[in-house]
Amino acid sequence: MRVSYKVIIFILGLFLVVDFTVWFYLISRGHPNDLIVSVLDVGQGDGIFMKISHNTPFRDVDIMIDGGKGGLVLNELEEVLGFYDRYIDLLVITHPHLDHFGGFIDVLNFYKVGGVIYNGREGTSAAWKKLKNIIEEKGIPLIALHERDSIHYEKSVFDILAPHKHFLRGKDVNDSSLVMNFHDPRLTMLFTGDITERVESRLLSIASSSLHATILKVAHHGSLRSSISSFINAVNPRFAIISVGKNSYGHPGNAVIEQLLMRNIDVLRTDLNGRITIRTDKKNNVRIYKER
């Protein structure tokens, strides 16, 4: 049987495409011992993506801490995850404000999600109800975590430092934020949600020694009502990241930025630097990449 050269070229072309796709996929996965934290440029809001691997190829864990306000997070997620990967292990909602969970409505619609963690406080907005409906409809486990709980994966640990039940029921929803200290032999990072000075003071009084971190996600988009000097002293970070976009609240406050710079802390902002990516290399050195 004679096979035309067109068929041969087509088959060879097909093999080439498949080969390219497989190699692209493998290379773009990165080193199996990578730890990547990306503070996404989601406009005014918080959206942080983490990829944690521990020398266990194909078993890395993808976590998102807050999802920004709207659909912009999808574009950012594709940049860090690749469009072909539509599975995220864990979504963490620090508190039920739209600029922290709004984007998760789209994420839950277009991605498969392993579980959702929140602080247990229910929101009142239509968007929150929609989010809860989607979680319920899809049968995704929803877990409420509070002060003293923790999440473990291999050598990586998220210590939940807040909210305390007093703040959970309080008037200011911001103060009910989940505060998490992530630590791992490669990196420590403190996630502060939108807490104000009240929660910072409480954390200083009860868990001052557990606050230290190499990287600080500055609370409440750099608000003047947060980041008191004693709190920054206790965290003593090398880098401070402010997740902020165009807003009418005056975030980030100049006084907050000055405080950080005074302590020789490198300040990075998503509104100026775009997406900020933190990677650890083989020797556990922390490298930071800015989009602009």
Add this chain to the structure above:
Amino acid sequence: MRLHNAFFYSALFFLVGIFLSSVGVSVLGIIIFTICGAVTLLIRAFFASREKRSFFIYLAIFSFFALFGALRYESVDDDYIRHKLSFGMEQVIEGRVISNPYNNEKNTRFIVEAHGLDNGNMEVMAAPHEDIAYGDYVIIRGTVMKPPVFRESFFKKENIHGVVMHASISRISSNNGSVFLSVLFTTHNRIIETFYKILPYKKASLISGILLGERGGITDDFREALEKSGTMHLVALSGYNIGILVWAIEKLLRGMLKERVRLLISIIIIMGFIVMTGAEASVVRAGIMALLIMYSGYSERILNIRNALMCAALFMVWQNPYILVFDRGFELSFLAFCGILYAEPLFKNLLKREERGAGFLSWRDHISTTLAAQIGVLPLIMYMSGHVSLLSIFSNIFILEAMPIIMGLGFMLGITGFIADFASFIVGILLNVFLEYIIRVIEFFAFYSPTLKLPLTFLGMCILYAILIGLYYRFTRHKDMTYASLL
């Protein structure tokens, strides 16, 4: 004067009347204008040769259609003003949602037809992700505000009488709208959902714009790239979309069904597409023209494309007189089409299209079409924004050849989304490749294409159009530009 020319000139004067009313000329002013115009034309007829005389006399008679235009505008305007709403007061209003709600991170926006003492249409802005759909009967709590002055013309055009911001909404009942519209809006939303489910974000937002005119998902960076590369028209629905839709229907159904059934199916599909995409002026224009073209084919009558265009304009402006002056989409669509109708043959002639064929990537066709359309809209764009993309012709040459495939695959993806995930995945892979190509072209030209800022005043725009028309007549005078052809 032949009937088709009589129709054209009377419709033209009708539009002139609407135009004058829209820019604020009173009815009395228009009566004076009409009488002066008619008298001038009659005087011109008196001095004209016998061949030309009847043309001017007819024009003088038809000029009175400007009065009808003015009266039509006034009656619609009176109707708009008659709707009284109590502005500035906190109120509880009952009404029916009459639009497909638009949801973004800032709010959920929809139009409600209010029932009760305050009757009129209101644009309502509620919290994001409010669970509202077309046809819902709702109670709105909020303060009704007057449309802001700078958007007054837009609100008039959309027949909206007031705005309720930060409204709180409770739903009383669902499915109170037309079943046809409900199905169309559900289909529209489902197709967009499929795009975002299967394709990367940027590509999903692009194909949503190309196919359904949905631009909400396009990021600011990409919007800028589209503007700089002169390809913004891709995501604004145009006659091109309808053209490809008609072409696809013809290809699919030819030979399978009787001509009459085919025409009926085409009408239903085109009307469905127009409504589903929010009845943007450019799509309505193209839809009406496509139907006229198809009907002329069916009835074996000769189609005068100039009259088909006028017919579309007349129908649309009669329905909504505000669009003539206040809808940029309407103006751009008609001007682009006029450009293609009159200037494209000149460019094709210049490029020797007939003798040498379309060329690689059909470049001769694309250059002619793009240049012709751009010349048609250029003065208006210069008046509107002042930005002119210098290399947009090249970006369009590279893109336009791929558009029918992209739109075809887009439709297929939308349809397979209703059937099976696996099928949409396969179509999605193919579509992904073509969209990647288009995005690369757009971003390349956005990076390298210089944009000029050439702002024009209203008068400057009118002069430029006059020059273009003059040039056209100069270049075509050797052909059939005689008074006999106008009659």
